[in-house]
Amino acid sequence: QVQLAESGGGLVQPGESLRLSCTASGKTSSLVNMGWYRQALGKQRELVASANNGGETHYVDFAKGRFTIHRDNARNTVVLLMNSLKLEDTAIYSCSAVLWPNSVYWGQGIQVTVSS
Numbered sequence: 001q002v003q004l005a006e007s008g009g010g011l012v013q014p015g016e017s018l019r020l021s022c023t024a025s026g027k028t029s030s031l032v033n034m035g036w037y038r039q040a041l042g043k044q045r046e047l048v049a050s051a052n053n054g055g056e057t058h059y060v061d062f063a064k065g066r067f068t069i070h071r072d073n074a075r076n077t078v079v080l081l082m083n084s085l086k087l088e089d090t091a092i093y094s095c096s097a098v099l100w101p102n103s104v105y106w107g108q109g110i111q112v113t114v115s116s
Contacts, residue, residue: 002026002105004095008080009110016114017083022095022107024076033098034071034078038091038112048093051078062088085114 008020024031035050035058049059051071059067068081078095095107 001103002028002031002097002099004097004105004107006093006095006107006110009093009112011113011115012085013116014086014114016085017081018085018112020080020082020093020095020110020112022078024097024105027099028076030099030103031073031076031097032100033096035096036069036078036080036093037096038089038093039109040088040091043091045094049080050096082112085112087114087116090114 002024003026004022004024006022012018033050033052036048037045038048039045047060048063049069051057051069057069066084070079090113092109093112094109097105
């Protein structure tokens with residue numbers, strides 16, 4: 001199994017940026033994919049972006065053009081750069097890690113609040 005340590009997040013105003021970072025430790029040799037999900041109050045958790053070992057990235061529509069995901073395989077780290085944040089981006093953001101063949105691990109979650 002792996003442990004995920006998240007950092008970043010906080011309170012920002014609309015239009016500002018934030019950087020979320022997640023580092024995996026443990027059985028990292030089995031990592032195949034890392035990503036970020038979010039869950040707003042009263043809503044279901046949803047994918048934000050993910051990146052596999054080969055560097056392929058996937059973004060959901062609301063993240064395209066504003067968010068960028070970076071995967072550092074050597075450091076077992078995934079970073080989510082969030083620009084032009086909107087009020088509706090307020091949520092708890094959680095790091096995810098997929099291990100071969102089919103195990104998913106989650107971080108504890110980080111609060112991101114966008115408020116004027």
